[in-house]
Amino acid sequence: MTVYAAPTRDMLFVMTELAGLDEVAALPDYQELGVTDVAEAILEEANKFASEVLAPLNWGGDQQGARMENGQVISSPGFVDAYKNFAEGGWNGLSAPIEYDGQGLPELLNTPTYEMWNAANMSFALAPLLGAGATECIKHHGSDELKATYLPKMISGEWAGTMDLTEPAAGSDLSNVKCRAVPEGDHYLINGQKIFITWGDHDMTDNIIHLVLARLPDAPEGVKGISLFLMPKFLVNPDGSLGARNKVDCVGLEHKLGIHGSATCTLAYEDAVGYLVGNLNQGLMHMFTMMNEARLKVGIQGLAISERAYQAAVAYAKERVQGFAMKGTRGGSRVTIINHPDVRRMLMTMKSQIEAMRAFNYLIAMHMDMSAHHPDPEARKAYKTRLELLIPVTKAWCSELGIEIASIGVQVFGGMGFVEETGAAQHLRDARIATIYEGTTGIQAADLAGRKLVMDKGAAMASVIADMRAVEEQLAGASSDDLAAIRSSLGEGIKALSIGTEAMLAAMAQNPSAAIANSVNYLMLVGYVCGGWQMARAALVANQKLAAGEDTDFYQTKLITARFYADQILPKATALAQTVKAGGESTLALTEEQF
């Protein structure tokens, strides 16, 4: 099993020097909260909880996953207490609205804590993650009564929340939802079955609030006939106390590759009482309200699991003795494997991409804050446009990298990485889900290339590229070899992104199927170049700080890491642009029978 300590120094660097914490803190909605003053203290406290409480439960949660006993899900050892502490610590409502007893802090501050929860214990972290999604939907679309009854307890963490979307025939395509809702008085009676419901049942809270997609008997077919319902596990009496058990039952758990500590439930509803959330037949749209937030959080999972895997790999590489240093041949003394060049390559590949992901994700979190809280509607719109464009990249690029990096983690451990007890393999198994749930990588890519890019004919992407070019220009003035190399690589990356974007726009106009066949390549291209852009910004800051003699060890490390990203990671962009340019025709050319 592996340990974890939050990389608070890098988190603070990214928040304050790259993602604009000061600007966020200065927004009218946050001004009085003293965000910049509390940020470091909050990170330190969160780190304590993550490293001391959640991280030690991670391996046990894997080995003794959630299980069923008499129709009730029993959580992994220690999870119940940990969840109570988590709620009592106020962590669940860190960025939730103050009017419902949340702390009203910005996403930019909430996001590093999510990174910590997921790095410490991804299975556990899924509970607040899904709960926050449900909270978000109710906040935006619930009646005042629903909000008053449910939000404060969901935000405090006293009650949990889940999203009940998937059915056997309705996965990526939710338009095929079959669950039925029949009106009865002030509520609906819901029947049907859902699958893959993360934390769909558990013993960590007194009540669980399900948000359920279902269809009225006379509803139109397809997406336009789906409504959203709030369905508590225990009905709530008018005085707020818990009433009768609602007929929502967990009837099975999945036997999964990873995230064993998080119960993945099949839920059966038998005349279960549900309350309409928002408007009839607009359930899918309402549910999508929480989508950007959920996508960012899954991107954060990719980042978080990478960080955990990296820390484990570094610790092992510093401890494991094997072979000799390259220069002194067999005569010298044996060395720890961190001295081997290829182990360095693996660790740098992990580290540089982790830092790129962190910079990119926190920037997206800032865009969430700005797009919701900026006083100027034009500015809000501009932030929102960029957020909408890049959010599928956050989700898909980071979750794909999460798998790659966790797999490198296993490789650093060598044979020991294949042995479960070291914990390296768990990180790979856990990471593997993140490219699938909350919209697969393919779906994110179709959203990016087929909707977001096309919608404004590439205008939002052009604005991103313009910002990248500005960074490239800033690098032009610098004299150091590192900055020159970073500039050159970023320039190639921007060129690749421009070529890929043009090719994608042209393909979408001519042959959308072939274009979509290339959309994942395009998304990954955007991701790598965005990472390079942020690492280049980090290098510029580091360069300044080094000139000023500040925290030289940190900033030197940052500069070298940015250089490595430029040398070794960003060249992927050129290859990806080539694949986009080649077009998707050969991808689609076989008949079904030829497979």
Added chain:
Amino acid sequence: MTVYAAPTRDMLFVMTELAGLDEVAALPDYQELGVTDVAEAILEEANKFASEVLAPLNWGGDQQGARMENGQVISSPGFVDAYKNFAEGGWNGLSAPIEYDGQGLPELLNTPTYEMWNAANMSFALAPLLGAGATECIKHHGSDELKATYLPKMISGEWAGTMDLTEPAAGSDLSNVKCRAVPEGDHYLINGQKIFITWGDHDMTDNIIHLVLARLPDAPEGVKGISLFLMPKFLVNPDGSLGARNKVDCVGLEHKLGIHGSATCTLAYEDAVGYLVGNLNQGLMHMFTMMNEARLKVGIQGLAISERAYQAAVAYAKERVQGFAMKGTRGGSRVTIINHPDVRRMLMTMKSQIEAMRAFNYLIAMHMDMSAHHPDPEARKAYKTRLELLIPVTKAWCSELGIEIASIGVQVFGGMGFVEETGAAQHLRDARIATIYEGTTGIQAADLAGRKLVMDKGAAMASVIADMRAVEEQLAGASSDDLAAIRSSLGEGIKALSIGTEAMLAAMAQNPSAAIANSVNYLMLVGYVCGGWQMARAALVANQKLAAGEDTDFYQTKLITARFYADQILPKATALAQTVKAGGESTLALTEEQF
């Protein structure tokens, strides 16, 4: 759980039309065996055994792995009978020497059967794989008495063989082996412990023949003091019957990420009787005799598990209904997911790389045959040189792709891929070991860039590149768009390989550590371009056959698959060349503390 049927059509295509089965069959050593006549029948029979006997045991082997009972390892359900059938079918000795009751067939024919065993059941296939390695060592270095006593029964499969190399402090670096061997009469008494011994104990055969690395008390330190010993589980009486139980005991099994059906043993020797194989203190060198063969076979594992994952993904994609066809919007009827462009991309990414790996691996198998059996010593030497150069690429490139492709397989299944019962996840878990054992990817890359490439100053690689250019020129004559695109992409690939090779040679001369830090990138570059080279050759053959109207469905599919490889896979070469050219300095620039 997934099913498997061997892709015999493609196997035969690769053997006969790309890898030169006719030439191999015409070698004096094989001439009388009628290799070309029996090839298809052998593949069909092997397919029956693989698909009907081994494949159905794969999932059970995962769920109920090998276990210990009273100090004895009990194999997974069905494995004992399957192994007896395997031996009785003569599969174990297909390419073993006729003088020891093998069938003496070429590796080029043996290799497709290894692909089948590993695709059907990788855990099971490890038993004959390790046995063949042990056999090879004894054949080359054992005394006549050892050979007469042990080889026939090991080759028939009546007895199994293992390689006992690793110790807790001697993994990648075997020079640190601590096991002790003390001479006593005609044998040695061996004491010590080994770990990670694949199939180190089991109940599938009456006897298990261990090849053990150990050190005499007065042996020199390091690599030059290690000897190789043959240590039977049961001593063998002069009449060939089994005698006393030797003191080699399994004292523990690893709890692993995958290949659960294959016991990974900790073995303890207490005054265990061992017989010297070859010369004292030359054990490491003797053991390396079987290395090329073992590396090819692990490369084959990467190919095989990819094929298995691909077949599962195709079957699921043809069956799973989700979403709508792109052209008809939401009004149309729902379609199977194979109709979605991104699913096509995933399947083509799997298929094209599988076919490239197969072509490359079988070519290597042909080089093994030619380098051992060609009547002209000069020709033998030439084949051997190329074999030595490319064997680390076979092992590392294919095992890396195996992980990637098995992971794509999970992705095609979506949420169901994360559920263990579908079997997609098992393929990923099983595939994950292949980049680690038999020399990690990093070790293969160091062998390629640090030894093989440098040894002849790039001459062998230049000859490979010259052969690639000849294919590029052959493509020049063709008029079809597909061939033109393949030519252009291959040209870029060759350019990248030349640039990368020059950069690597220069770096090895100037800064070997930095060069080695880039060696995995270089190895992957060689792999992708070799794949492109073979797919281009396949496209040329397909083009001819299509012109002649032969088997148009197969050859059309092949041509399109080669085109896809050129469009979508081979561009990676350009990026990898850039990373090699960028140099490894930034990889090595951090201090240990900065991680």
